[in-house]
Amino acid sequence: MPGMTAYVCFHEICSPRKGEYVFISAAAGAVGQLVGQFAKLMGCYVVGSAGTKEKVDLLKNKFGFDEALNYKEEQDLDEALKRENRNAGWINFDVPDSRYFPNGIDIYFENVGGKMLDAVLMNMRLRGRIAVCGMVSQYNLEQPEGVHNLFCLITKRIRMEGFLVFYYYHLYPKYLDMILPYIKEGKIEYVEDIAEGIESAPAALIGLFSGRNVGKQVVVIAHE
Known part of the structure; x- marks a missing residue:
């Protein structure tokens, strides 16, 4: 399911083009x-957000993201997205800063929603796409946060x-045609967070909502 979800979100809903700027929360x-x-793999520039330094390092060093930020260390998410990236290992002569x-x-x-969505709306490009x-x-x-910058949907x-x-499983064969060659060529990495034993299931479930897990949370009941 995660692979199919990622495929639908990126390729079917967002209609990506090479060279575009992509931001991924969680x-x-x-x-x-x-x-x-x-x-x-599409040739986009990719930045991700995560909640720990270890996850930030994982995004850059294992999954090949261009950059990543720890949103829990940011006082102002809007400014974080605008901030000069002094550690970037890439050069774009058209973008001097x-x-x-x-x-x-x-x-x-x-x-993620909430404050993250509000900050992203302020930084979206004209005719941007949000999945x-x-x-x-x-x-x-008890009281969900409001989103204050929805007017950007109109102006941008x-x-x-x-x-x-x-509702997209009719596209599963198309997804397999894309993903299987990448897997065989070793171009896709995947990490699961494995908890051992049925007794660990409650804590694993709660951990999903605090961002404790990395990748798909799996509970192993038995190894046989």
């Missing part, structure tokens, strides 16, 4: 790690679309 999760790799998103975000994979997979920051709240002519992968 990028070290089961779907985000694949969206980022699909984007890199080398910021994360010097001309705005073309594609945003949304899995809404989830809004984990808003789950289980942004297309924002939610989706449920179950």
Whole structure:
């Protein structure tokens, strides 16, 4: 399911083009790690957000993201997306200040909502695309946060679309045609977070909502 979700979100909903700027929230999760790799294989510039230094390092060093930021260390997410990227290992002579998103975000994979979505809306490019997979920051709240910058959808002519992968399984053969060659060529990395034993299931489930897991959370009941 994560692979199919990543495929639908990126290739079918976002209609990516080579060289576009892609931002992924919850990028070290089961779907985000694949969206980022699909984007890199497409020739896009990819930045991901995650909640720990270890996850940031994983995004850059294992999954090949161009950059990553720890959103928990940022006081102002809007400024973080605009900030000069002094550690970038890339050169773009058309973009002398080398910021994360010097001309705005073309594609945003949304899995967080709240303040993150508000900041991204301010940094989207004209005719940008947002695929809404989830809004984990808003789950289980008595009073969900409001989003204040929705007017950007109008002024920047942004297309924002939610989706449920179950309605796209007729595209599964198309997904396999794309993903299987990449797997055989060793171009796709995937990380699972494995908890041992049925007794670990409650803690593993709770950990999903605090960002403790890396990749797909799996509970192994038995090895036989």
